[in-house]
Amino acid sequence: MTFKRISLITLLIVAAVLLTIGLIQPQGEEPVEIGTGLRVVVIGVDGLDWFLLARYAEAGRLPTIGKLLMASVTGELHPELPTLPEVSWPALAAGIPVVPTGSPGRPVRRFGVVPRIADVVSESGGSVLVVGWSASWPAADRDYAIVAGFAPQASEHVNELAPAVFPDGPGHASRPQLAEEISEVAQAAANRADEMFSEIIDLKTADADGWEDHLAAARWSHLSDLTMLDIGARLIAAEEPDLAMIHLPGLDAVSHRFLAPAAPGFFSELPDEALRFGEILPRYYEFIDRAVTRILRLTDDETVVVLCSTYGISPSLDVTRISGAHEGGPPGVLIVKGPRISPLPDPIAVTSNDVAPTILAILGVEIPDDIDGRVVLEVLPGGRARDDPP
Numbered sequence: 001m002t003f004k005r006i007s008l009i010t011l012l013i014v015a016a017v018l019l020t021i022g023l024i025q026p027q028g029e030e031p032v033e034i035g036t037g038l039r040v041v042v043i044g045v046d047g048l049d050w051f052l053l054a055r056y057a058e059a060g061r062l063p064t065i066g067k068l069l070m071a072s073v074t075g076e077l078h079p080e081l082p083t084l085p086e087v088s089w090p091a092l093a094a095g096i097p098v099v100p101t102g103s104p105g106r107p108v109r110r111f112g113v114v115p116r117i118a119d120v121v122s123e124s125g126g127s128v129l130v131v132g133w134s135a136s137w138p139a140a141d142r143d144y145a146i147v148a149g150f151a152p153q154a155s156e157h158v159n160e161l162a163p164a165v166f167p168d169g170p171g172h173a174s175r176p177q178l179a180e181e182i183s184e185v186a187q188a189a190a191n192r193a194d195e196m197f198s199e200i201i202d203l204k205t206a207d208a209d210g211w212e213d214h215l216a217a218a219r220w221s222h223l224s225d226l227t228m229l230d231i232g233a234r235l236i237a238a239e240e241p242d243l244a245m246i247h248l249p250g251l252d253a254v255s256h257r258f259l260a261p262a263a264p265g266f267f268s269e270l271p272d273e274a275l276r277f278g279e280i281l282p283r284y285y286e287f288i289d290r291a292v293t294r295i296l297r298l299t300d301d302e303t304v305v306v307l308c309s310t311y312g313i314s315p316s317l318d319v320t321r322i323s324g325a326h327e328g329g330p331p332g333v334l335i336v337k338g339p340r341i342s343p344l345p346d347p348i349a350v351t352s353n354d355v356a357p358t359i360l361a362i363l364g365v366e367i368p369d370d371i372d373g374r375v376v377l378e379v380l381p382g383g384r385a386r387d388d389p390p
Contacts, residue, residue, distance in 0.1 A: 034126040034242055036364035038338070038381065039303045041236070042245045043295055044092070045288055046085055046134070047252030048309035048333045050076060050347075052262070056282055062289040064296065068307065068335050071343055073379045075334035075350040079311040083326035086110050088310035088352060089134035089247065093117050095356030095371035110135040114142065115245055117356045124365045126242035129235050132228035133247045138172040145239065146174035147182060147231050185234055189227040197222050200283045207276060214257040218280060221250030222287065229291050236298045242363060248291060254284045255313045259324030266315040304338030304362050304381070310352050338362070340381040350376055 057066040080091050082099075091098045093115035113135040118128045119142075128144040130136060137148035173179055197203070197219055208215050225248045232246035260267045261274045262281035292307060299305060309332035316325035334350055336358075353373030360367045361375045 034121065034124050034363050034365055036362065036381070037302060038362055038364075039241070039299075040243050040306060040359050040362055041295060041299055041303055042243070042306045042308065042359065043292060044089060044133070044245070044247040045251055045307065045309050045333075046089070046247070046249040047255045047311070047313055048288070048307075049255070049312035050331060050333055051312065052255075052281070052285065053333060056285045061282060061286055064289050064293040065307070065335075068292070068305075068337055072335045072337040073341055073344050073376075074336075074347045075376070076347050077308060077310065077332035077334045077355070078349065078351050079329050079332055080352050081329055083311040083329055085249065085252065085310075086135045090115065092308070092310050092352040092355050093133065093245070095353050095368075095373045097353070097372070112136065112138050112140050114140045114146065117359055118142075118144070118146075118243065118245065120360060120368065121243045121363060121365055124363075126363065126365065127239065129232075129239055129241040129244045131232040131235065131244075131246040132249070133245055134249065139174040142174045144174070144241075145178060145235055147178070147228075147235070148172050181234075182231055185230050186227050189230045190223065193223045193226055194219075196226065196287075200287060201277070201280050210273065211277065214277075217257055218254050218284070221253040222284070225250035225287070225291070229294065233294055233298060236295070243359070246295070248288065251284055251288055252313075254281060256323040256325070258284075259313055259315065263315070301339055304336065304341070304379075306355070306359065307333065307335040308355060309333045336376075336379040338379075338381060341379055342382065344378060348376070348378055 053062070053065065054069075056062050057069060060066070079088055080097050087099055087110075090110060090113045095116070098110070098113075113133075115130055115133050115136070118130050122128045122142070122144050130144075130146045130148075132148060133146075136146060139146040139148040173182055194203075200218065200222060201215065203215060203219065206215065228246060228248055232244070236244050236246075258277055258281040260270050261277040262279075264270050264275060264278070296305060311326050311332045312330035313324035313326065314328055314330050316323055316327065332352070334347075334355070351373060353371070354376050355373070357367045357371050357373045358376045358379060361380060367375070
């Protein structure tokens with residue numbers, strides 16, 4: 001037996017051993033792993049407003065978000081128009097507008113929309129969880145978990161938005177095997193919702209004369225958010241996904257109805273009776289702060305947290321609703337905190353289209369060519385993807 005033949009046999013034996021213990025992979029079976037080893041949790045809070053957020057954080061009412069503001073990159077997120085939840089939130093998760101620019105009137109409502117970055121990450125081998133994302137009801141058939149449409153008792157407050165934005169009923173999930181678990185979580189949330197809502201306003205003692213509709217909307221929005229939060233926390237803890245997206249829409253509904261009592265200085269014709277409800281909106285912000293705290297406790301040192309809203313809220317007095325509005329496109333909020341992300345002293349200017357490509361870059365996932373937004377380099381962890389974003 002020649003030396004060459006012995007060497008060849010030796011190499012084959014070594015290769016077989018390495019294959020067995022997994023140090024090398026056979027061609028065509030390369031392990032799937034997204035690029036940076038980081039995870040991302042996106043907390044979307046509809047209607048989260050920079051002015052109110054800063055006001056309540058400075059007053060010490062938002063301890064968790066206040067700490068985030070000091071340790072994060074923040075941005076004023078300029079929305080795509082029109083500023084409607086079923087348009088803006090799918091666009092933020094896609095990196096491209098979802099309706100043609102200048103579309104007249106309110107666009108046709110969108111249903112069953114899968115956040116595009118969820119599909120992109122999943123197709124790249126990452127694990128994904130989507131909970132309550134706007135327009136995602138009914139949940140599409142995917143091999144990852146999508147939970148949509150949970151708004152128990154929404155029929156208690158029915159208006160033109162309720163059936164589309166917060167569908168009533170038991171909700172819908174992409175995995176049939178999740179249905180029983182999710183239903184149990186939703187029922188548990190409903191069982192304790194009234195007691196928790198009393199931290200915002202005690203309906204048993206509140207003078208609701210003329211404001212029954214507004215208070216019902218706040219109670220219903222709180223129940224919807226609490227349900228999404230409980231489901232999201234349960235599934236994040238169980239699945240530890242590479243990308244988790246949870247959407248809390250209730251703050252927007254409460255802001256529309258209670259901005260004026262919370263900020264009476266912006267309203268010259270505010271009825272005196274409205275002032276008795278001045279604490280509802282700031283207390284709802286405190287509820288959101290507790291929700292963010294709960295999600296943060298489920299993360300580790302390799303998780304990037306993105307807290308965002310697609311638009312803020314503007315004063316707009318309508319005596320029948322005492323509301324805020326989104327007309328004029330007030331900027332939304334972007335807060336990004338994670339490993340080796342250096343805080344900046346001032347907010348940067350970003351658009352809603354920039355969020356999706358930035359999340360993909362953080363994860364090390366290839367960015368589709370048709371995405372309009374830019375990668376926000378200021379929020380990329382140093383030494384991971386900052387020098388060469390995909």
